[in-house]
Amino acid sequence: MGISKTEHFSENQNEIATAAKALGHPARIAIMEYLMSVDTCICGDIVNELPLAQPTISQHLKELKNAGLIKGSIEGNAICYCIDETCLEKIMTYFSAMAAQLKSKNCC
Amino acid sequence: MGISKTEHFSENQNEIATAAKALGHPARIAIMEYLMSVDTCICGDIVNELPLAQPTISQHLKELKNAGLIKGSIEGNAICYCIDETCLEKIMTYFSAMAAQLKSKNCC
DNA sequence: ACTATTAATCGTAATATTGCAATATATAAA
DNA sequence: TTTATATATTGCAATATTACGATTAATAGT
Numbered sequence: 567m568g569i570s571k572t573e574h575f576s577e578n579q580n581e582i583a584t585a586a587k588a589l590g591h592p593a594r595i596a597i598m599e600y601l602m603s604v605d606t607c608i609c610g611d612i613v614n615e616l617p618l619a620q621p622t623i624s625q626h627l628k629e630l631k632n633a634g635l636i637k638g639s640i641e642g643n644a645i646c647y648c649i650d651e652t653c654l655e656k657i658m659t660y661f662s663a664m665a666a667q668l669k670s671k672n673c674c
Numbered sequence: 675m676g677i678s679k680t681e682h683f684s685e686n687q688n689e690i691a692t693a694a695k696a697l698g699h700p701a702r703i704a705i706m707e708y709l710m711s712v713d714t715c716i717c718g719d720i721v722n723e724l725p726l727a728q729p730t731i732s733q734h735l736k737e738l739k740n741a742g743l744i745k746g747s748i749e750g751n752a753i754c755y756c757i758d759e760t761c762l763e764k765i766m767t768y769f770s771a772m773a774a775q776l777k778s779k780n781c782c
Numbered sequence: 783a784c785t786a787t788t789a790a791t792c793g794t795a796a797t798a799t800t801g802c803a804a805t806a807t808a809t810a811a812a
Numbered sequence: 813t814t815t816a817t818a819t820a821t822t823g824c825a826a827t828a829t830t831a832c833g834a835t836t837a838a839t840a841g842t
Contacts (some may be wrong), residue, residue, distance in 0.1 A: 570699060570701070571700075571725065572833085574700075574725040575703070575704055576797095577780075578702075579707070582703050583697065583699050583703045585705070588698070588724075590691055590694040592678065592687045592688045593682070593800095595687045595694075596687055598771055602772060610819075613819090618802090619821075620818090621801080621803080621820080622800075625800080625818060625821095627818090642781050642809070642810070642818095643811095643817065644809095644817085644818055654773050655820085658769045658772070661769060664706070668759050669759075671710075677796075677800065678800065678828095678838090679801085691810095699830085713814090726830095727831070728789075728832090730831050732790060733791095735789095736790085737829095748839095751838085751841095761797055
């Protein structure tokens with residue numbers, strides 16, 4: 567139906583899935599990488615960096631923001647976007663734990 | 675258009691995005707967690723574990739397999755699914771590097 | 783051969799995502 | 813206050829995803 571049965575899964579499972587979903591698009595990965603690469607986060611120029619129209623970038627930024635992966639603060643005329651470390655660290659920890667746990671198994 | 679402009683992004687960006695996308699659904703996270711939790715990977719019973727119909731699970735398994743996150747081998751009548759460590763390790767490394775790089779920055 | 787079991791595939795309905803042109807909003811600069 | 817700049821929102825078309833009933837395929841057990 568195109569609608570996920572989120573209520574059947576744990577809060578943690580939904581949280582990880584939401585973050586992963588937000589990262590599940592090359593443009594959004596590119597945005598994250600760009601935000602990493604610039605020291606200052608005066609970031610309206612993502613539009614110039616990526617081969618997508620301004621409304622599309624805006625939409626991708628919104629999704630990353632909704633997922634808690636980035637945060638934006640008004641900087642005069644422009645908006646300063648940057649990565650939200652908390653969320654990224656959470657994902658990292660989750661997959662790190664999974665990878666570590668895997669090593670003690672011998673699958674097919 | 676519902677179609678991603680994947681050709682405009684790097685191979686690595688697309689790879690990470692594909693893996694993240696595959697993990698971007700609570701049911702697929704639940705499947706991964708289940709595959710982690712069972713020592714042996716005699717795994718047809720995912721259907722009994724999750725609140726989804728058999729064709730739906732099958733579809734989710736297919737997506738995880740396409741993304742390289744799991745692999746399946748025929749075990750007589752049933753099929754033995756288990757996590758593909760290589761791919762998971764790759765994601766882990768990627769986000770780990772990102773998280774580490776973040777610590778040397780002071781954003782807004 | 784017949785029947786159960788296991789899992790994939792097909793078809794389809796409901797909904798979500800992606801992308802952009804056009805437009806709106808809001809601040810800065812003149 | 814007019815004008816430029818920066819970003820968000822709206823509306824829409826094309827396509828993708830999610831879910832499942834019905835069916836198929838393939839092996840196991842009898």
